[in-house]
Amino acid sequence: MNVQIIADSASDLPLQYFDDNNVILIPLKVHMDNEEYSDLVTIKPKAVYDAMRNGKAPKTSQASPQDFYEAFRQLAKDKKQGLYIAFSSELSGTYQTAIMMRDEVLAEFPEFELEIIDSKCASLGLGMAVMEVVHHAAKGKSLAELTEIAKYHCTHMEHLFTVADLEYLARGGRISKSSAFIGGLLNIKPLLNVEDGKLIPLEKFRGKKKLMRAVIDTMKKRGDRLDQQIIGISHGDDMEEAMEYKALFEETFHPKSIYITSVGATIGAHSGPGTVAIFFLNKLPE
Numbered sequence: 632m633n634v635q636i637i638a639d640s641a642s643d644l645p646l647q648y649f650d651d652n653n654v655i656l657i658p659l660k661v662h663m664d665n666e667e668y669s670d671l672v673t674i675k676p677k678a679v680y681d682a683m684r685n686g687k688a689p690k691t692s693q694a695s696p697q698d699f700y701e702a703f704r705q706l707a708k709d710k711k712q713g714l715y716i717a718f719s720s721e722l723s724g725t726y727q728t729a730i731m732m733r734d735e736v737l738a739e740f741p742e743f744e745l746e747i748i749d750s751k752c753a754s755l756g757l758g759m760a761v762m763e764v765v766h767h768a769a770k771g772k773s774l775a776e777l778t779e780i781a782k783y784h785c786t787h788m789e790h791l792f793t794v795a796d797l798e799y800l801a802r803g804g805r806i807s808k809s810s811a812f813i814g815g816l817l818n819i820k821p822l823l824n825v826e827d828g829k830l831i832p833l834e835k836f837r838g839k840k841k842l843m844r845a846v847i848d849t850m851k852k853r854g855d856r857l858d859q860q861i862i863g864i865s866h867g868d869d870m871e872e873a874m875e876y877k878a879l880f881e882e883t884f885h886p887k888s889i890y891i892t893s894v895g896a897t898i899g900a901h902s903g904p905g906t907v908a909i910f911f912l913n914k915l916p917e
Contacts, residue, residue: 634712634774636765637702639694639725640670641718642758643865643895652765655702659718659725659897662690670896679896680868680904689900693725699732707740712774716761716781720749721828746778750785751828754898755865756910759890760784780916787914789853790825791833791846795869795905822846843876846909847883854911857884867894867906876907 638644639657649656658669663682668674670691679689706713717726726749733745750757764781772780820842822833833849836842850857862880866873870891877889893899894906902908 633771634714634768634777635706636761636768636777637713637715638757638761639718640672640895641723641725641753641897642716642761643754643892643898644758644761645892646671648762652769654761654765657694657698657702657715657725657729659694659723660692661896661900662692663687668896674896676893676896676899677868679899683900683903689896691897691900693723693728696728696732699729700735703732703736703743703745704739706745707736707743710742713745714764714768714774714777714781715745715747716750716757716764716785717747718757719751719753719825719828721751722753722830744774746774748778748781748785749828750781751825752785752788753790753825753828753830754894754908754910755863755890755892756788756790756825756908757785758865758892759861759863759910760788762890783916784912787912789850789911789913791849791909792823792825792830792902793820793842793846793907794823794902795867822849843879846876847879850880850884850909850911853913854884855913855915857886857911859915860886860911862886862889863908863910864889864891865894865906865908865910866891867899867902867904869905869907872905872907876909 637655640659658672661668661670661674715729717729720726729747737743760781763784764777767780768777820836822845823830824833836845864873864876873891
């Protein structure tokens, strides 16, 4: 790999993926019980979900400037090019921190080549863009080519989210407390998506069957040749629900493959246990 790929833990790729593919991991931070943890490194998603089920409210913060500085400076010293695909700047300050740390390293190593992309993506939507870039990096594509591939996939990545309990979104200020309470009583299931990097509610449905039908309808409208795509599913410690969606997608769309992973600790701290998120492209590359 001529270009070093860098991704943060909000990509919701498993730790094993980073190790197997020589991708540098920049962890976001999770704060719980007066301790700070590094997402994926010193805390696993399951620990966060179990804590939330027990009434705790973990907090999160952006990646550490020091982690960026050390990773970037080492690349500069090694005279390597880098490409960092960052968590949406609308949801975290991580992208801005990376830009500042690159500027610091450039002051010492002016020849250093590092592209930083604001993905405007989250969870496995970001992760799938990273996976596509890693695939092409292994074939020896240039930094300019990889940057274009990353931008294309981030621009055309659709995100559909649903949560098991509206209370978690209320804690994060995404919906009002009263909406969460009424929604819980009425078995209301929200469908949300990411538009220009922000989490936007689309519709609310009463009951899971209606919600799942709406997911299929939305994918039919927005997806491009889903039978030729990899569809991504990430879940908040609920593999059973993820497998239900997988079976539905296989039956309806016959995709090339379906990739399932856990929603990580950082995003899971806001969306809660039982979250299911679905990712696909609205325009396949020609």
